[in-house]
Amino acid sequence: xxxxxxxxxxxxxxxxxxxxxxxxxxxxxxxxxxxxxxxxxxxxxxxxxxxxxxxxxxxxxxxxxxxxxxxxxxxxxxxxxxxxxxxxxxxxxxxxxxxxxxxxxxxxxxxxxxxxxxxxxxxxxxxxxxxxxxxxxxxxxxxxxxxxxxxxxxxxxxxxxxxxxxxxxxxxxxxxxxxxxxxxxxxxxxxxx
Numbered sequence: 001x002x003x004x005x006x007x008x009x010x011x012x013x014x015x016x017x018x019x020x021x022x023x024x025x026x027x028x029x030x031x032x033x034x035x036x037x038x039x040x041x042x043x044x045x046x047x048x049x050x051x052x053x054x055x056x057x058x059x060x061x062x063x064x065x066x067x068x069x070x071x072x073x074x075x076x077x078x079x080x081x082x083x084x085x086x087x088x089x090x091x092x093x094x095x096x097x098x099x100x101x102x103x104x105x106x107x108x109x110x111x112x113x114x115x116x117x118x119x120x121x122x123x124x125x126x127x128x129x130x131x132x133x134x135x136x137x138x139x140x141x142x143x144x145x146x147x148x149x150x151x152x153x154x155x156x157x158x159x160x161x162x163x164x165x166x167x168x169x170x171x172x173x174x175x176x177x178x179x180x181x182x183x184x185x186x187x188x189x190x191x192x193x
Contacts (some may be wrong), residue, residue: 001046003039022047052054053078061085094146096137101168108137111147124177142167 001017009107028036037114039057044067047054061083082091095114099107114132115121122132136153140146143163150157 001043017043021054039065041066043144048079051075056132094140094143096147099141104138104141108134108141111137112175139163139167 001019001022003015003017006015030036043057044054048067048071053123056064056067064081064083068079068081073119083089095107095111098165112130114129115133121133123130132154136150138151139160140149140163143166146161149159149163153163
């Protein structure tokens with residue numbers, strides 16, 4: 001890909017950005033108005049026209065709209081345009097989806113950490129709730145269910161029993177959390193009103 005022309009050296013030659021260089025991180029630094037966005041616009045447009053893939057994260061949206069307006073018709077189905085401010089086309093995200101078995105404990109802990117941060121949960125003040133949520137997340141992960149199953153798991157004994165029957169045999173230690181607990185008892189035992 002040609003970026004420009006080198007007029008400084010004795011023989012004038014094009015300045016190129018190799019395909020190998022494009023596979024790595026690219027930093028474009030400059031003052032306002034020096035052409036950073038124009039360079040990115042041209043670079044991304046060339047990549048798309050040549051059949052290559054790329055990702056543009058544009059916090060303001062101007063560059064993304066400019067690039068999207070120039071996507072050739074033959075590449076339209078290859079484009080994912082995500083605008084978080086456009087609520088009419090919101091995308092769902094399930095942090096439990098497609099989790100490899102070895103990563104399930106880590107995913108459960110990360111989701112639990114996000115819950116704890118949002119709702120102010122702590123091992124000091126809400127230990128039982130954290131314990132129940134951790135095991136609920138692990139049970140959902142072990143059954144390859146979505147996060148939407150969490151309310152059902154906590155309130156529907158039949159659903160919970162079905163998941164317990166389907167879970168891999170290597171997760172029996174978590175059964176202690178659910179044994180002898182009715183659907184009505186879980187929110188009360190966890191400190192939820």
